[in-house]
Amino acid sequence: MTAEPRHVRPYGDTSGDGMVQTSFTLPVPHGPRAEGAALLLAAKMGMDPAMVVHSHAIGPDFTFFVVYGSVTHIVDMADVHVVEREYPLLPPGEVNTAVKRLLRRKLVVVGACIGTDAHTVGIDAILNIKGFAGEKGLEYYRELRVVNLGAQVTVPELVKRARTEKADAVLVSQVVTQRDAHILNTREMSAAFREAMGARRPLLIAGGPRFDPRMAGDLGVDRVFGRGTTPGEVASYLAHAITVRKEPAA
Numbered sequence: 001m002t003a004e005p006r007h008v009r010p011y012g013d014t015s016g017d018g019m020v021q022t023s024f025t026l027p028v029p030h031g032p033r034a035e036g037a038a039l040l041l042a043a044k045m046g047m048d049p050a051m052v053v054h055s056h057a058i059g060p061d062f063t064f065f066v067v068y069g070s071v072t073h074i075v076d077m078a079d080v081h082v083v084e085r086e087y088p089l090l091p092p093g094e095v096n097t098a099v100k101r102l103l104r105r106k107l108v109v110v111g112a113c114i115g116t117d118a119h120t121v122g123i124d125a126i127l128n129i130k131g132f133a134g135e136k137g138l139e140y141y142r143e144l145r146v147v148n149l150g151a152q153v154t155v156p157e158l159v160k161r162a163r164t165e166k167a168d169a170v171l172v173s174q175v176v177t178q179r180d181a182h183i184l185n186t187r188e189m190s191a192a193f194r195e196a197m198g199a200r201r202p203l204l205i206a207g208g209p210r211f212d213p214r215m216a217g218d219l220g221v222d223r224v225f226g227r228g229t230t231p232g233e234v235a236s237y238l239a240h241a242i243t244v245r246k247e248p249a250a
């Protein structure tokens, strides 16, 4: 593998030519004026030159565009700040062994979609035995006990159930992001656990396609998982997190 370059630009036809493609909708009827507006927007976004490679009407008053062009911007890799996985990916057998050794009982996971969110496919992909992307879900792990509460669970209900089940970890999914519902709901959830249980609260994990893993602190949770998360990543995180709690020196 060659060393990472310090400054990068997108690659289209030739290295560093800056070519990108983007799509958006404008509230303008389909036609030449709409295409002109799309190109003006593209120029303001730093695409120069840019061309509309596709446009079509969405009803009488809107137009959808795909615009292709070269961006003038350069990314300095020194300015990139992301959350990188700081724990190893473990196969299910090793997760089970770690849980058994550290807890001497099953680790209890309570999962739910909170608020009005009814998008259960994501949390099911992580929890259900059939799993996701070729990996089995958490229900497959012998040393994990999974309680999946499903959709539209209120925060008080979640806290109550987590207590009853003696949850070690609470996993919430938030897919709808309209009016920042995912952020507000997750903050409400973490505040409720802090108020009800203080330092004895379970691990709090939030997930969904529009979360940024860097948001964990701001949301008051221990970890945030974004789009494309696999069950193995979550199970390995659980093993890592309980190790840190039980054996801080490790």
Ligand code: B12
Residues within 6 Å of the ligand: 116, 117, 118, 119, 120, 121, 122, 123, 125, 126, 132, 171, 172, 173, 174, 175, 176, 177, 178, 205, 206, 207, 208, 209, 210, 225, 226, 227, 228, 229, 230, 234
């Ligand atoms: C299927 C679907 C539905 C189904 C949901 C069925 C179900 N039982 O889940 C139905 C038809 C019910 C539905 C309804 C609505 N939907 Co919808 N829906 C989708 C769709 C097409 C796919 C979502 C999906 O299943 N993805 C597949 C899963 C596997 O991916 P995922 O959710 O990202 O999950 C992964 C990761 O994010 C992560 N993850 C997710 N949760 C968690 C949790 C934890 C703890 C962890 C660790 C990881 C994790 O792991 C998963 C695996 O990698 C999306 C569009 C899209 N293509 O994404 C719209 C979409 C999410 N829906 C949308 C909307 C607007 C709605 C409605 C409001 C529409 C309406 N006006 O009625 C309603 C809302 C209903 C409600 N009360 O929530 C919007 C949301 C826009 C926004 N900014 O908020 C989207 C993006 C469509 C769009 N482009 O407009 N929807």
